[in-house]
Amino acid sequence: MDLGLxxxxxxxxxxxxxxxxxxxxxxxxxxxxxxxxxxDRKALDWQALLIEHGFAARAVPRRYGxxxxxxxxxxxxxxxxxxxxxxxxxxxxxxxxxxxxxxxxEVGTEAQxxxxxxPTIRGxxxxxxxxxxxEAGSDLAALRTQARLEDGQFIVNGQKIWTSSxxxxxMMFLLCRTEPDRPKHLGISYLLLSMDSPGIEVRPLPTMxxxxxxxxxxxxxxxxxxxxIVLGRGEGWRVANVTLKHERMLLGxxxxxxxxxxxxxxxxxxxxxxxxxxxxxxxxxxxxxxxQGEVLAAKYxxxxxxxxxxxxxxxxxxxLVVKYYGxxxxxxxxxxxVDALGEAGLVYDPHxxxxxxxxxxxxxxxxxxxxxxxxxxxxxxIQKNIIAERGLGMPxxxxxxxxx
Amino acid sequence: MAFGLSEEQxxxxxxxxxxxxxxxxxxxxQAAAEAGREGAGDAALxxxxxELGLPGLLLPEAAGGAGLxxxxxxxxxxxLGYHAAPTPFLGSAVLAPLALLRLGDPAARAEWLPALAxxxxxxxxxLGAIAGGTGPCTLRWDxxxxxxxxxxxxxxxxxxxxxxxxxxxxxxxxxxxxPGVALRPRxxxxxxxxxxxxxxSEAPARRLPxxxxxxxxxxRVVLAxxxxxAARAMLDQAVAYAxxxxxxxxxxxxxxxxxHVCAEMAAWLEPCQAFLRHAAAAQDAAPDAAPDTAPDTRDxxxxxxxxxxxxxxxxxxxxxxRHATEVHGGMGFTELLGLPFWFKRIAGNRQLLxxxxxxxxxxxxxxxxxx
Numbered sequence: 215m216d217l218g219l220x221x222x223x224x225x226x227x228x229x230x231x232x233x234x235x236x237x238x239x240x241x242x243x244x245x246x247x248x249x250x251x252x253x254d255r256k257a258l259d260w261q262a263l264l265i266e267h268g269f270a271a272r273a274v275p276r277r278y279g280x281x282x283x284x285x286x287x288x289x290x291x292x293x294x295x296x297x298x299x300x301x302x303x304x305x306x307x308x309x310x311x312x313x314x315x316x317x318x319x320e321v322g323t324e325a326q327x328x329x330x331x332x333p334t335i336r337g338x339x340x341x342x343x344x345x346x347x348x349e350a351g352s353d354l355a356a357l358r359t360q361a362r363l364e365d366g367q368f369i370v371n372g373q374k375i376w377t378s379s380x381x382x383x384x385m386m387f388l389l390c391r392t393e394p395d396r397p398k399h400l401g402i403s404y405l406l407l408s409m410d411s412p413g414i415e416v417r418p419l420p421t422m423x424x425x426x427x428x429x430x431x432x433x434x435x436x437x438x439x440x441x442x443i444v445l446g447r448g449e450g451w452r453v454a455n456v457t458l459k460h461e462r463m464l465l466g467x468x469x470x471x472x473x474x475x476x477x478x479x480x481x482x483x484x485x486x487x488x489x490x491x492x493x494x495x496x497x498x499x500x501x502x503x504x505x506q507g508e509v510l511a512a513k514y515x516x517x518x519x520x521x522x523x524x525x526x527x528x529x530x531x532x533x534l535v536v537k538y539y540g541x542x543x544x545x546x547x548x549x550x551x552v553d554a555l556g557e558a559g560l561v562y563d564p565h566x567x568x569x570x571x572x573x574x575x576x577x578x579x580x581x582x583x584x585x586x587x588x589x590x591x592x593x594x595x596i597q598k599n600i601i602a603e604r605g606l607g608m609p610x611x612x613x614x615x616x617x618x
Numbered sequence: 619m620a621f622g623l624s625e626e627q628x629x630x631x632x633x634x635x636x637x638x639x640x641x642x643x644x645x646x647x648q649a650a651a652e653a654g655r656e657g658a659g660d661a662a663l664x665x666x667x668x669e670l671g672l673p674g675l676l677l678p679e680a681a682g683g684a685g686l687x688x689x690x691x692x693x694x695x696x697x698l699g700y701h702a703a704p705t706p707f708l709g710s711a712v713l714a715p716l717a718l719l720r721l722g723d724p725a726a727r728a729e730w731l732p733a734l735a736x737x738x739x740x741x742x743x744x745l746g747a748i749a750g751g752t753g754p755c756t757l758r759w760d761x762x763x764x765x766x767x768x769x770x771x772x773x774x775x776x777x778x779x780x781x782x783x784x785x786x787x788x789x790x791x792x793x794x795x796x797p798g799v800a801l802r803p804r805x806x807x808x809x810x811x812x813x814x815x816x817x818x819s820e821a822p823a824r825r826l827p828x829x830x831x832x833x834x835x836x837x838r839v840v841l842a843x844x845x846x847x848a849a850r851a852m853l854d855q856a857v858a859y860a861x862x863x864x865x866x867x868x869x870x871x872x873x874x875x876x877x878h879v880c881a882e883m884a885a886w887l888e889p890c891q892a893f894l895r896h897a898a899a900a901q902d903a904a905p906d907a908a909p910d911t912a913p914d915t916r917d918x919x920x921x922x923x924x925x926x927x928x929x930x931x932x933x934x935x936x937x938x939x940r941h942a943t944e945v946h947g948g949m950g951f952t953e954l955l956g957l958p959f960w961f962k963r964i965a966g967n968r969q970l971l972x973x974x975x976x977x978x979x980x981x982x983x984x985x986x987x988x989x
Contacts, residue, residue, distance in 0.1 A: 479987075496979065499988060503978035507930035510923070514896045515889035518621035535885040595874075601884055602877035606857050609872040 223288055230296040233267055241303040243569035251566055252382045253306050253337045261305045261337045269293050270305040271335040274315065279332030287520040291469070298473040308379060310334045310341030313457045314387050320456050321445050330385075330406070342380040342409065344388035344431065345454070347373060352596045354389075355399045355451060359433060361390040363440060363447075368392070368405060370413075370436040376590065380416045380429040383409050387457075393448045404450035406442040413437075423582045424564040458592070468516035471509045471540060474547045474580075478502065478554075481573075485554050492554055501550055508543050515539075531605035538597040541588045548581035621892045623693070631693055637666055638701040644956045650704030651809035651959075653775075660704045661776070667705060668737030676715045681727070682735035683715075687902035688836055692843035692894060699847030702959040704810040706740055706773040712840050714741035714781050716833045717789050721826035730791070742777035742794075744768045744816065745837070747785045748830055750976035757784050757818065763798070764790055764823040767816065772970060774803060774814035782816075782823075789830045792823035808966035810959060832904070835924035837971050839898050842931035845967045846890050848960045849935045852942035853883045855957065859946050870945075879941050886934045890927075897927040918984045925981035929974035935964040 242257045253261065264270035265281055272289065274280020283289065297304045315334055318327050333339040350357040359372025370390055380386070386407050393401035409416075413436040419428040444453050482493040482502055492498040515532065522529045552559060559574040571579060588594050602608040623631065641663050650660050667673070675691050677683025684690075691712055698707055715734055718727050733739040746768070747755045756766035764782075771780055782790045794801060798821035806813045857880055860871035870876050897920075904920035939961045943950035950957050968974065982988040 493987060496988075499982050500975060500978055502987075503926070503982050504929070504933070504974075506981070507926045507933075507978070510926055511889040511893040511930060514621070514892035517896075518892035521621055531884060532888050535881075535888045538881070539885045539889055595878070598878040598881035598885075599874065601881035605884060606877075606880055608857065608861065608877050608880065609869060611872055611874060612868065 223292055226289055227292050227296060229267075230269065230293055233269060234296065234300045234302050237263060238300060238302050243567075244301060244303050252340060257303075257306060258337050260303060261335075264305045265335065269297070271311075271315075274319070274331060274335055278319075278327055279335055287523045291517070291520055294467075294469045295472070298469050299476075306337040308337075308340055309343045310339065310385070311337075313343065314341050317387075317444070317453060317457045321453055323444075325441070326406070326444065339385055340379060340383045342377045342383035342386045342429075342431070343457075344374045344377060344386045344390075346376045348375050352593055354454075355402065357389055357391060357402065359388070359390040360394070361392050361403065361405060361438070363392070366440045368403075368438040368440060368443070370405070370407070370433045370438060372433050374431045374433075375419065375428075377416075377429045377431050378427055380409070380431050381418060381426065385409060386431070387444075389450050389454055392450075396448060399451045400448050402450035402454070403447050404444040404453040405438050406444065407436065407438040411436045411438070421582075421586065423579050423586075424562070425579060425583075426566065427583070427586075467540065468509075468512040471512050471544060471547065474544060475506060475509045478505070478547055478551050481551055481554055481577075485556075487556075498554065501553075505543070505547055505550060509547070512540055512543060531601070534597075534601045534605040537592060538594055538601065541584065541591075542594065545581065545584040545588060548577055548584055551577040552581050621895050627690060627693060630690065631697060634670060634672075634694060634697045635700070637670060638697055638703055641666060642701040642703050647702060647704055647810060647956060647959050663703065663705050664737060664740075664776075667707075672707065673711045673737045674715075674735030675711055676719070677731055677735045678719075681731035683731070687898075688712075688839060689895065689898040689902055691836075691840055692898040695840045695843035696847035696850075696894075699844035699849075699963065700851045702810065702848060702851070702956075702963050706742075706776070708837060708840055708844075709741040709743040709773040709777070709781060710734065710737075710739070713743050713745070713833055713837050714739070714779070714791070716836050717781055717791070717826050717830070720832055721789060721828045721830065722791075722824075726791070726824055726826070739779055740773075740777045741779045741781050741791075742771045742774040742814065743781045743837075744771045745781075745783040745830070745834055745971060746770075747783040749783070749834055749972040755783075755785055757782060757790070758786065759784070759790075759825070760820060762822060762825070763820040764792060764818050765798075765820055766818060769815035770804065770806075770813040771801070771816045772813060773811060774801065775812040780816060783830055783834075787830075788828060789826040789833070790823040791826060792818075792821055796821050796823075798822070806966065808959075808962040810963065811966060831921070834971060835921050836901050838924045838928035838977065839894070839901055841967045841970055842927045843894055843898070845931045845935040845964050846887065846894060848963045848967075849883075849887055849931075849938040849942075852938055852957070852960050852964075853880065853887060855955075855960075856880060856883070856942040856945035859949070859955075863947070876945060879945060883938045883941055886937060890931060890934055893930065894927055897923040900924075922981045922984040925977040925984065928971070929977040929981065932968040932974040932977075936968060939964045 240260055242260055261270060268281040268283060271280035272283045273285040276282035294304060311334060315331055318331055334341065345354060347357050347359060359374065361368040361370045386409055388405045388407055389402055390405060391401050392403040413434040415432040417430045418426050419430050421427055479502060482498055483491050485492045519529050519532055555574050555577060561574060562578055563572065563575050564579055565571055603610055646660060671684050672694060674683030675686050675694065679685045695707060718730055730739060746753050753769040755768045757764055757768055758766050768782060777794060779791060779793055784790060798819045800817040802815045804813045804815060860876050861869055863870050900920040900923045904917040943957055943961060946957060949955055979988060
């Protein structure tokens with residue numbers, strides 16, 4: 215049911231279906247949980263085709279290599295829904311494209327946009343995000359990685375953790391402390407640096423999924439040209455909040471939930487026990503239907519938020535609950551799938567590329583990776599603080615002495 | 619994709635909520651509860667709601683109604699739930715009008731619609747026969763007369779008529795002052811919504827033949843709306859109470875243990891609103907929302923959404939009712955703050971017109987996932 219889609223949006227929906235019918239066979243396989251290796255030739259060609267037809271980098275201006283459409287949140291949602299429904303790749307989804315590019319468009323210099331946006335949206339330059347540190351997780355602004363300015367270059371020393379894709383990334387957007395004497399949120403800068411710089415060491419960080427997803431990155435006297443800072447010195451926290459705003463929406467993505475629900479329903483229909491599909495059993499059906507109700511709430515809630523964003527309205531509480539609600543629900547969808555797989559699903563054989571995993575391994579990988587997403591990007595407990603304090607107006611916990 | 623309200627809806631919502639805030643005080647709820655099973659609810663409140671056009675919301679303008687849709691009825695139900703209003707609504711303003719519009723013949727419509735719109739006709743309901751009811755239902759036709767028993771009859775206090783679903787299919791509408799009608803009032807868990815048991819022996823009644831499920835679907839959306847309104851009220855009260863109550867030298871709202879529970883309630887509730895609006899709009903958009911359309915053209919998605927919003931609101935409502943009460947500590951357990959009015963409204967709605975398990979199974983059927 216497409217209640218109230220405008221003519222223009224209907225036309226885009228038709229164009230997306232037509233594109234999928236004509237070119238869908240060229241799509242690289244779809245894997246969940248983020249990129250695990252550099253995009254190959256097939257993925258790069260697909261990305262170029264998507265940009266040419268306006269299904270990737272749609273709202274990135276033409277002068278930076280994008281398609282040049284007016285930003286329209288409904289258009290993005292329609293494209294995502296059509297591609298997910300067809301099981302077709304939406305193109306490269308790295309942190310560079312989904313987080314850095316919008317950030318540069320919002321606060322980067324003209325020179326930075328010209329230099330980085332084009333290669334990034336084409337998938338030629340892969341970015342890693344250098345935010346979390348061992349002692350600065352939920353309390354991100356407590357980060358200690360330092361950069362001092364010396365002869366027109368920042369000299370970076372310190373350590374980052376949970377940096378996905380650092381083992382194949384070309385570049386990193388990095389939060390570091392450049393003004394040690396200023397209050398913690400005001401002493402941070404946002405730098406763009408090459409992963410080829412001397413003094414960078416990347417160590418893989420094995421996680422419970424068995425996929426090589428995360429790394430630790432160590433910096434020893436790494437030199438970064440002074441013009442590779444976004445906004446000014448001490449303004450990095452502001453830049454990071456631009457990025458995090460994009461991430462909060464990304465992690466609660468309702469079309470991902472819908473897509474997963476469809477996969478889950480297919481799994482329950484295919485899986486047979488004593489000759490009967492699980493879906494024929496009221497017990498399994500009820501679990502599926504209960505999750506469907508929760509996914510429907512997420513779906514229409516996202517449409518409401520998109521409408522509010524399009525009209526320039528503040529969504530307040532509605533936006534704040536998205537990450538917590540969506541990430542915990544995604545995990546519970548995968549949890550029903552692993553229950554349905556039963557003991558035969560215990561064979562676990564992860565490959566470098568999730569798209570190459572067998573069904574059982576993929577569901578278990580999703581299930582475990584999603585627990586990571588509940589923790590990452592602002593853990594669920596931090597999300598609840600944010601919902602309560604900013605959304606419901608409840609008071610902050612009294613600060614301990616020295617907690618600045 | 620207008621999940622916001624139209625200007626007319628906003629005005630209607632504001633005036634209804636204003637009226638309820640002024641009239642439905644804690645004392646008014648208490649008085650209605652004490653009047654109990656013999657009481658007729660709050661007559662002055664019903665008169666005021668009639669003045670605002672609530673009973674005729676779904677009725678055509680020719681019959682004295684407002685000609686609005688289920689989206690508007692759901693909006694009203696949210697407000698009534700938010701204020702735990704001691705008033706009938708579902709039977710008189712939703713189920714009976716829709717049953718007459720969709721299943722009644724022109725004579726039945728001409729006879730009853732104006733009385734409904736004017737608020738003179740108040741309709742209790744018992745739809746257990748088609749909604750997985752656990753009570754007795756032995757109603758059967760004998761010519762144009764109805765015999766047997768059914769319970770519970772809901773919104774029974776002060777009712778002039780009853781809308782009944784029959785085991786053999788279709789619905790019946792009868793006047794409660796007709797010969798052969800024995801009504802035994804029963805107190806309800808939700809004391810603002812008294813119940814009754816109904817025994818009929820050859821009572822004259824009007825047949826409303828055809829598929830009654832669209833009426834049931836609409837009722838489920840409206841119940842979900844009322845539950846979500848009541849749950850929102852409980853969350854708001856919990857947040858307000860936690861902001862005032864001091865323990866260990868600080869307001870309890872500053873403790874993470876309290877904050878996190880409130881955040882969870884908000885995270886469950888907030889996404890329900892757009893879901894509810896969509897489910898209500900889907901009822902209005904369903905093919906047989908127009909009278910005289912064959913029931914088999916019924917939009918299966920609209921039914922699925924009605925079942926799912928009811929089930930989901932029931933689950934969210936139960937969790938919010940529990941946790942909001944807990945945030946109030948011992949005060950939540952007492953009747954001093956009146957919190958149990960909302961708790962019991964939510965608890966009662968969960969069981970009416972089919973609980974969540976029943977609704978989810980019907981949702982599966984509407985999608986062809988169950989036989």
